[in-house]
Every structure is written in structure tokens, then in C-alpha cells.
Amino acid sequence: MSGVDRKDENQADPNLKIGGNSESDLKWVSALEAPFRVTGLPWLDRDGVYRRLPVHPSHEIRPEVDRLANNTTGVQVRFRTDSPNLYVRVKLADKYSMYQMAATGQCGVDCYIGAIGNQKYINTSRFDFTQEEYESVLFDSLTREMREITLNLPLYQGVAELHIGVAPSSEIAAFPGFPVDKKVLLYGTSITHGACATRPGMAYPNILSRMFPLEFVNLGFSGNAQGEPELAHLISQIEAPGLLILDYEANTPSTERLRESLPEFIRIYRDRHPDVPILVLSQIRLAREAFDGELVSRREERKRIQREEVDRQRAAGDLNVHFFDGALLLGEDPQDCTTDGIHPSDLGYARIATTLRPVIAELLNAVIEQRTRRDDGKWDEQNRVSD
The missing domain is CATH 2.60.120.260 (Galactose-binding domain-like)
Incomplete structure (x- = not known):
């Protein structure tokens, strides 16, 4: 004034x-x-x-x-x-x-x-x-x-x-330690990286880390998660993996590049870790999609490519490869879940973590049960990860 x-x-x-x-x-x-x-x-x-x-x-x-x-x-x-x-x-x-x-x-x-x-x-x-x-x-x-x-x-x-x-x-x-000595690895885009959470604890990998008794490793590389084989080799070197999440669709230079990179990434990782669950996530819905039909069509095509590749892997006998439709991550109405039409706000990240929680829990419980039965032949329901 x-x-x-x-x-x-x-x-x-x-x-x-x-x-x-x-x-x-x-x-x-x-x-x-x-x-x-x-x-x-x-x-x-x-x-x-x-x-x-x-x-x-x-x-x-x-x-x-x-x-x-x-x-x-x-x-x-x-x-x-x-x-x-x-x-x-x-x-x-x-x-x-x-x-x-x-x-x-x-x-x-x-x-x-x-x-x-x-x-x-x-x-x-x-x-x-x-x-x-x-x-x-x-x-x-x-x-x-x-x-x-x-x-x-x-x-x-x-x-x-x-x-x-x-x-x-x-x-x-000292920190008492994790009850489950496994790591959840997340490879992805700026959304995995944490843009645009208002504080570190609100990025969805960090939210998930408060829900599960395992170490989480964020391998989000903003704008640069292109599914290149070099990253697959490096990620495969991380010890004690319990789950690998692939969420890099949005950074691939082209749809054809996604079609080529996904099976190769999985193949490289499988050479070292034949049994670790792999969860493939397709892209979230963007705000612009309410007004841009071509954007919707491109996302649907890329989703189809990823789903079909997972189905192919499973038909070939790898039942530890899974797919989840990223269009579901922000709920039925995603319009107010981002800061810029692309990157989630804290609300968007909370929705992503809440949606993924039961999916991840199911995959981790399978890993824990398998390890427990191998170690002592017993499976106690108390060992389950809460969903």
C-alpha cells in the first residue's frame, strides 16, 4: 500500500x-x-x-x-x-x-x-x-x-x-535396523525423483519408506530415466534387492525406444537376479489430458506396450514380473494433484503411495515368505508386511 x-x-x-x-x-x-x-x-x-x-x-x-x-x-x-x-x-x-x-x-x-x-x-x-x-x-x-x-x-x-x-x-x-534385510529399488523419472514435493518426506518413495520395514533406494533421475542398459547393469549390482520398480516411461525419447528398452532392461537385471519381483508402472495421467486427446492416445499406447511385455515375460515363465496401470495412481480425479500439470503435489504423492501400498505389500510378502520357508521351513503370518 x-x-x-x-x-x-x-x-x-x-x-x-x-x-x-x-x-x-x-x-x-x-x-x-x-x-x-x-x-x-x-x-x-x-x-x-x-x-x-x-x-x-x-x-x-x-x-x-x-x-x-x-x-x-x-x-x-x-x-x-x-x-x-x-x-x-x-x-x-x-x-x-x-x-x-x-x-x-x-x-x-x-x-x-x-x-x-x-x-x-x-x-x-x-x-x-x-x-x-x-x-x-x-x-x-x-x-x-x-x-x-x-x-x-x-x-x-x-x-x-x-x-x-x-x-x-x-x-x-544406532538405528535398531530393518526387520527385513531387503531393499526396494525405484528407477524412474522426475516423479520418482520427487518433483515437486514441498519437503523431502513427501516424495512418494519416502512416504512408502514409512510404511514398510525395508530400505528404499530412490533411483529417480529427473528427465533422464531412459531405460538405458548401462543403468540396468548398475542397478543389478545393488545387493539384497527385494523389489525393483520400473517407472521410466515418461522419459523415453520415443514410443519405439520404450518398446526396445523394457525387455532389454529386464533381461539384464534377470541375469543377476532371476527371482526378484519386478513391478512395471505406466505413466500417471496428466492434467492436460482433459483437453488433449492425442496425449491420452500416446499414454494408452505406451501402457499397452508395457502391459504386453509383462504378459510376454510371464507367458515365458517369469511370474515375478508384474504390471500396474499408472492411470490409477492419482485416483479418479487427478486434476488438482500436481503443481504444474505434470509433477505431483504433496496430495498427489500421498495418493500414489496409498495406491501402491497394497500392491507392494503383496509382492514383498511373497519374497519374505519364500525366504522364511527356505531358511527354517516355517511361515508365520506375523512376518507379513502390513498393507
Whole structure:
């Protein structure tokens, strides 16, 4: 308004203030040190950096994929502590830069408290998005008791360093571990990658990770999941897989390329993992489809190609290959489930995770039952993954 001084809204409302730097002494520990456990990085023990693909891959990858592999989407830090205060000190690879995505989603860290299946969100880091480094409080002044912590790292940014700050007299203990020693691997597009969740915990792979007692590995490469054989070889090197989800249709350069790449990707993966379930997801419905019949026809054709390939694999004897129609992922009315007509909002991601939950549970239970019967000949219904 003319003649009236505008005040900074972030200063006017204390709940919108950025930062939250510690005002007292804290014990700072690198998240790469024991007893912290970092998940979602299959090559971390070998390379020692926050990177989702190996630093020196056995198969050459495109520069775009190489760059995106440094984004920490799906990466989680798990531990237990009785500290009443919890802070993070983050050094990013670069600054916030995405017009259609919240800075908290691209560059932020969010925090959940509780065991898997009972995790509750408490806070997201607050920071100056013009800077590459920040320090922020995730909680303070809680009662002193042991809590299980999960930190979700930035979706669309690399992390050079991450330190966790707790009260000096507090205990930091190891994450109890996953009841099921298997990994869910998700290879896909920007939607798998996490665009455009408002904070890391709302990307659908991270939502799913709170539903199942396994490690999730996000191999979404925004705009660059083309189903190339080099990625199939690298993904096949990840140990202890429990399920592989292929959701890369939208990034294929052409329908013909999809037709050629899918059977080859499955073949390469099957050479190393003959029994691991593979779930092929077709593309979600886009907002523009309500007005563009050609877009609908293209999606339906690509869906048919994927369904027919899965049927062919199953007819040939591979009953561990499955198909799910991505048009169902956002529910009956997807129009308000995206931020830009393509990438899901938090609402869209919640719908995707809710829809996939029973599908994934059924596939994982088959794996767990098979392993249990092989190990001791018994199958207890209590071992089932809840759907």
C-alpha cells in the first residue's frame, strides 16, 4: 500500500523466521560417522560420499545422469537419541534454483520421530535459500527420552557435508535396523525423483519408506530415466534387492525406444537376479489430458506396450514380473494433484503411495515368505508386511 512501510513477513511472524542457529553449545557429529546409519546410498561404504550411483561406475553413464546421481533424494539418516534438541548443519553442492519447487523440497532436511510404521513428522529445516550452507533447528525443548529419528535429505540438491547437533550430555545410539534385510529399488523419472514435493518426506518413495520395514533406494533421475542398459547393469549390482520398480516411461525419447528398452532392461537385471519381483508402472495421467486427446492416445499406447511385455515375460515363465496401470495412481480425479500439470503435489504423492501400498505389500510378502520357508521351513503370518 502507498505510504505504508512493508515489513518482512518472515520477521512479522516468528513461525516463519528462517535459520534457527544454535544459541548454546552442541555436540556436532558428521552423519557419515557411527552410530548414524545412512540409507538409500548403495555405494556409500565404498565411495564415502552422498551419491546414489558409484563414483567410478562399471558402465559409462550420460553426463546428465552422472550429475543427478549427486542429488540426495531418498537418502535418510537414521539414529536414536535422548537429546531434547536436534539441529542440522548442511553444506549443499549449490543454491536453491527451481521456480516450481519449494526450497524446502529441493534443499531442505525434514525430521520424523518414531519407529517404522509409527513415524510422526515434526519439522523441516529453515534456511536462507540464497546460501549454500545453513544451520537449522529441527526440534528443541522436548523431554529427555530416547527417540528414534529419521532425517530425509534434500530431493534435488547434492549434500557435501551434513552434521547433526545434539545436547552435549545426550546419547546417540544406532538405528535398531530393518526387520527385513531387503531393499526396494525405484528407477524412474522426475516423479520418482520427487518433483515437486514441498519437503523431502513427501516424495512418494519416502512416504512408502514409512510404511514398510525395508530400505528404499530412490533411483529417480529427473528427465533422464531412459531405460538405458548401462543403468540396468548398475542397478543389478545393488545387493539384497527385494523389489525393483520400473517407472521410466515418461522419459523415453520415443514410443519405439520404450518398446526396445523394457525387455532389454529386464533381461539384464534377470541375469543377476532371476527371482526378484519386478513391478512395471505406466505413466500417471496428466492434467492436460482433459483437453488433449492425442496425449491420452500416446499414454494408452505406451501402457499397452508395457502391459504386453509383462504378459510376454510371464507367458515365458517369469511370474515375478508384474504390471500396474499408472492411470490409477492419482485416483479418479487427478486434476488438482500436481503443481504444474505434470509433477505431483504433496496430495498427489500421498495418493500414489496409498495406491501402491497394497500392491507392494503383496509382492514383498511373497519374497519374505519364500525366504522364511527356505531358511527354517516355517511361515508365520506375523512376518507379513502390513498393507
